[in-house]
Amino acid sequence: MTESLTLDIVAGKMKEFGNAEQVRKNRIRITTPPDRVHEAIRMIQAIFGFDRLITISAVDNGRTLELVYHLTGPHRMVVSIAVELPRDQPAIPTTSDILPSAAIYERQIHDLFGIQFPGHPRLTKIILNEDWPQDEFPLRKDWEPHADTFYGGIRKERI
Amino acid sequence: MPILSTAVSGRRGSDMPEVVVSIGPHHPALKEPVNFKVVVDGEKIVRLELDLSYNHRGIEKAAEQRDFVRVLPLMERVCGICSHAHSTAFAKGIEEIMQLEIPPRAQYIRTIIAELERMHSHLLWLGVAAHLIGFNTLFMWTWRDREAVQDTVEEMSGNRVHYGMNEVGGVRRDLTPAQVTAALGRLPNLEERINKYVDMVNYEETMLIRFRGVGKLSKEEALRYGTVGPTARASGVDYDIRKDDPYLAYADAPWSVVTDTNGDVYGRTRVRIWEAQESLKIIRYCLENLPEGPIRVPAPKHAPKGEILSRYEAPRGELAHFIRTNGTDKVERVDIRTPTLANWTSVAMCLVNQNIADIPVIVAAIDPCLSCTSRITLLDKRTKRTDIISFDDLSRRMCSRDHGQE
Amino acid sequence: MAVPAAGLGQRLVNWARIKSPWITVFNSGACNACDIEIIACLMPRFDVERFGILVKGSPRHADILIVTGHVTLKQASRLRRVWEQIPEPKYVIAMGACGASGGVFHGLYHMMDCVDKVIPIDVYVAGCPPRPDEIINAIVTCLNLIKQDAAHGGKEWRQKKGVPVVDQIYDPAR
Numbered sequence: 001m002t003e004s005l006t007l008d009i010v011a012g013k014m015k016e017f018g019n020a021e022q023v024r025k026n027r028i029r030i031t032t033p034p035d036r037v038h039e040a041i042r043m044i045q046a047i048f049g050f051d052r053l054i055t056i057s058a059v060d061n062g063r064t065l066e067l068v069y070h071l072t073g074p075h076r077m078v079v080s081i082a083v084e085l086p087r088d089q090p091a092i093p094t095t096s097d098i099l100p101s102a103a104i105y106e107r108q109i110h111d112l113f114g115i116q117f118p119g120h121p122r123l124t125k126i127i128l129n130e131d132w133p134q135d136e137f138p139l140r141k142d143w144e145p146h147a148d149t150f151y152g153g154i155r156k157e158r159i
Numbered sequence: 160m161p162i163l164s165t166a167v168s169g170r171r172g173s174d175m176p177e178v179v180v181s182i183g184p185h186h187p188a189l190k191e192p193v194n195f196k197v198v199v200d201g202e203k204i205v206r207l208e209l210d211l212s213y214n215h216r217g218i219e220k221a222a223e224q225r226d227f228v229r230v231l232p233l234m235e236r237v238c239g240i241c242s243h244a245h246s247t248a249f250a251k252g253i254e255e256i257m258q259l260e261i262p263p264r265a266q267y268i269r270t271i272i273a274e275l276e277r278m279h280s281h282l283l284w285l286g287v288a289a290h291l292i293g294f295n296t297l298f299m300w301t302w303r304d305r306e307a308v309q310d311t312v313e314e315m316s317g318n319r320v321h322y323g324m325n326e327v328g329g330v331r332r333d334l335t336p337a338q339v340t341a342a343l344g345r346l347p348n349l350e351e352r353i354n355k356y357v358d359m360v361n362y363e364e365t366m367l368i369r370f371r372g373v374g375k376l377s378k379e380e381a382l383r384y385g386t387v388g389p390t391a392r393a394s395g396v397d398y399d400i401r402k403d404d405p406y407l408a409y410a411d412a413p414w415s416v417v418t419d420t421n422g423d424v425y426g427r428t429r430v431r432i433w434e435a436q437e438s439l440k441i442i443r444y445c446l447e448n449l450p451e452g453p454i455r456v457p458a459p460k461h462a463p464k465g466e467i468l469s470r471y472e473a474p475r476g477e478l479a480h481f482i483r484t485n486g487t488d489k490v491e492r493v494d495i496r497t498p499t500l501a502n503w504t505s506v507a508m509c510l511v512n513q514n515i516a517d518i519p520v521i522v523a524a525i526d527p528c529l530s531c532t533s534r535i536t537l538l539d540k541r542t543k544r545t546d547i548i549s550f551d552d553l554s555r556r557m558c559s560r561d562h563g564q565e
Numbered sequence: 566m567a568v569p570a571a572g573l574g575q576r577l578v579n580w581a582r583i584k585s586p587w588i589t590v591f592n593s594g595a596c597n598a599c600d601i602e603i604i605a606c607l608m609p610r611f612d613v614e615r616f617g618i619l620v621k622g623s624p625r626h627a628d629i630l631i632v633t634g635h636v637t638l639k640q641a642s643r644l645r646r647v648w649e650q651i652p653e654p655k656y657v658i659a660m661g662a663c664g665a666s667g668g669v670f671h672g673l674y675h676m677m678d679c680v681d682k683v684i685p686i687d688v689y690v691a692g693c694p695p696r697p698d699e700i701i702n703a704i705v706t707c708l709n710l711i712k713q714d715a716a717h718g719g720k721e722w723r724q725k726k727g728v729p730v731v732d733q734i735y736d737p738a739r
Contacts, residue, residue, distance in 0.1 A: 054477070055494070099385075129638045220674060232669055242598070302608040321693060
């Protein structure tokens with residue numbers, strides 16, 4: 001089975017989840033609604049063997065928050081599953097039950113973007129220090145550091 | 160020096176109380192600040208909890224505010240050991256979005272620097288691993304031989320670390336024939352020393368006793384936890400981006416992917432030192448067959464709208480830069496997923512049922528680059544009492560099977 | 566200002582301190598290039614141990630503290646605590662561009678303003694990262710400072726009058 005044949009087959013099967021297109025020589029990008037992501041990943045794992053998660057990337061494009069799951073497998077193709085979430089109260093079920101390495105990436109995204117992952121075993125602070133305020137998410141585009149909020153470190157009050 | 164504290168946490172359904180051993184953040188053996196809390200049942204490890212938020216610098220946010228010339232020095236300084244990896248992964252991602260074809264001479268020069276970086280990183284790792292088991296002679300030897308690699312990059316680029324060779328569109332400095340000859344002249348001695356280390360790794364008793372059987376990761380586990388790099392290749396998973404998704408000059412040079420079936424720290428040591436041998440072959444090929452031509456093409460100031468997943472085989476594993484551009488001269492988002500972040504899950508799994516004295520060796524075996532990873536924290540607040548004991552005391556206690564905790 | 570001549574015991578201590586300074590290194594959120602160059606100083610090529618310089622892990626055993634990296638918010642109070650544990654007279658070397666002004670990381674959201682807002686610095690070394698030769702030069706500069714301070718009876722002779730000393734920063738974690 002040549003590579004391009006397999007790519008077309010994968011793209012064809014994934015069209016039922018959303019818009020599937022080939023973006024690079026060995027990479028397909030699929031846009032899926034949030035409630036079908038789990039199903040899409042499970043199917044692509046079972047049928048085509050995409051069992052390795054490369055990373056989960058989060059992007060703030062000004063209007064919505066996007067999550068992109070990148071998966072690969074022994075056939076060396078890459079599938080990117082893209083999801084859009086609303087800015088207020090973004091949430092998507094966790095994928096760490098089918099992809100164990102997703103847990104770390106989801107914690108990092110939760111810290112930096114504020115996306116909730118219901119079902120995650122341990123969604124605590126991972127990358128920001130312990131004094132960071134709970135509701136500020138630095139990597140969102142509309143976030144600016146406030147002058148009088150304490151973000152951690154040493155308070156500078158001269159005696 | 161003593162950053163080890165044992166804290167008794169109380170009973171958890173077994174006869175032995177659980178003990179939390181905290182290592183870090185300021186530890187002489189670790190060159191980076193990290194805090195491990197290892198939950199121990201008796202003497203075997205139950206769970207690993209890491210706290211690494213010490214190095215988070217907010218680089219991804221800063222990259223959104225710098226244009227393509229200013230962002231490359233920032234990308235380089237994500238990590239001091241794999242600096243060329245980050246800067247090349249970013250530059251080649253932007254070049255692919257802009258649909259720029261960079262000249263072959265630039266590809267070869269980037270490859271030479273990349274493989275020199277891989278060699279210096281693997282020799283560094285071998286020295287640190289030897290230091291952690293107390294074999295300081297090997298530590299001194301490998302770092303002394305590493306200086307030959309540092310001299311070569313210093314001649315080529317001007318600095319021993321943070322080479323600054325990349326720009327969007329090619330490389331910034333050319334290699335003169337004198338530099339090529341000098342580099343080729345250093346290779347035979349380096350090759351002889353690396354061959355000696357290959358022998359040593361296979362036959363030296365000190366290393367075999369401490370490395371064999373420690374931190375075993377099976378092939379299925381390596382696949383399931385998304386392990387990358389020499390850690391995965393030591394478990395038989397032949398996942399190497401240089402062959403799977405070739406970039407730069409790797410498709411031209413004659414080399415092969417190195418795998419091993421041992422899956423423990425010994426296997427990872429062998430994979431790394433064999434990879435250093437393969438790197439030498441690639442460097443020699445590229446230096447001898449350096450194509451003529453320009454070293455850069457003019458790049459536009461603004462990048463078109465696009466998105467790319469740029470993957471690169473850093474010395475520690477697969478590095479993934481997810482870049483999205485929006486038509487301006489800055490990126491909209493760069494998401495850096497470092498190989499050490501991908502490997503932490505497998506470390507946590509490897510450490511279960513191992514001895515505490517093996518923790519530094521097992522953690523070091525994935526070659527953690529903590530400044531790349533930008534921290535992971537899992538804290539278990541179950542402590543009731545804290546004792547501070549020194550690292551030497553702990554090793555002695557572990558060896559004599561007498562813990563004295565209650 | 567006349568400084569009383571140091572007794573024999575004090576002169577012996579000063580001599581030992583200059584001839585064999587012990588160093589501790591603290592990484593306050595760096596990219597690790599500086600730390601690798603410090604370890605390269607101990608290796609056979611540059612070999613600072615022949616000068617009597619030892620790198621110790623404990624701050625209580627050190628004369629000189631070398632700070633690498635631009636201080637992150639998480640490391641700020643820890644750096645302060647490590648500095649306080651060093652017995653007087655203590656000297657601090659801030660390495661690299663990060664130590665001087667922040668380097669490429671200046672102004673980012675998870676960083677303190679600068680290292681010298683957390684602890685007072687005596688010597689700055691330029692470079693990103695500084696070469697091992699430059700690090701050895703910085704340690705020698707520090708030793709000259711130690712000699713001069715011993716001759717003047719302390720550090721006050723080189724502190725600016727009227728400028729608040731960093732010791733007055735309030736640390737809520739204490």
